[in-house]
Amino acid sequence: MAITKGIxxxxxxxxxxxxxxxxxxxxxxxxxxxxxxxxxxxxRELWREGTIPGALHVPRGMIEFWVDPESPYHKPVFASDNxxxxxxxxxxxxxxxTKALVDMGMTNVAHIEGxxxxxxxNGGPLEPVAKK
Numbered sequence: 001m002a003i004t005k006g007i008x009x010x011x012x013x014x015x016x017x018x019x020x021x022x023x024x025x026x027x028x029x030x031x032x033x034x035x036x037x038x039x040x041x042x043x044r045e046l047w048r049e050g051t052i053p054g055a056l057h058v059p060r061g062m063i064e065f066w067v068d069p070e071s072p073y074h075k076p077v078f079a080s081d082n083x084x085x086x087x088x089x090x091x092x093x094x095x096x097x098t099k100a101l102v103d104m105g106m107t108n109v110a111h112i113e114g115x116x117x118x119x120x121x122n123g124g125p126l127e128p129v130a131k132k
Contacts, residue, residue: 011092014099019110023122026085026112030054030125036077038063040088040097041116046129052087052119053127060093064100084109091115 021029029035030053037055039046046057056077058066063086065073078084084101086094086109094111101109112119120126 007092011095014095018095018098018102020091020095020113021085021110022113023118023124026087026119027122027124029083029085032083034081035083035085036080038084038086039116040086040093043129045089045116047131049116049120050126050128052116053125055087057129060088060097063097064104067101067104067106081108085112086110087112087115087119089115090117 026037030037037052039051039055039057040060040063041051041057042059043057051057058075062073065071066075067078068074069079084106086098086101088094088097091111091114094115098109098111114121
């Protein structure tokens with residue numbers, strides 16, 4: 001069976017329907033108590049590279065379940081009125097996750113352009129993540 005739509009097209013389409021935040025704007029939100037950064041990367045990426053200070057780690061495969069109040073996996077943090085800034089390594093997984101949350105009805109969600117790679121290359125603060 002042939003793939004009729006590749007990942008690049010899915011990400012491009014997602015980006016047409018979601019809010020994307022630049023590194024500068026994201027960094028400016030770092031100390032905003034009404035903004036929650038959400039790291040979607042695999043835990044091994046966090047162990048290897050660290051994360052944005054204060055970021056909540058949510059495995060990409062669980063975000064829809066953690067957001068939905070009807071899900072047995074719901075996390076109360078997502079019931080707040082905070083702005084949620086999602087990121088992954090390069091902005092592909094976070095674009096798709098942000099689009100899924102928008103499709104679920106969230107209006108207080110965006111993702112960081114270029115993801116963690118752009119954050120670290122631009123000198124954004126980092127914190128290590130210890131193996132548990």
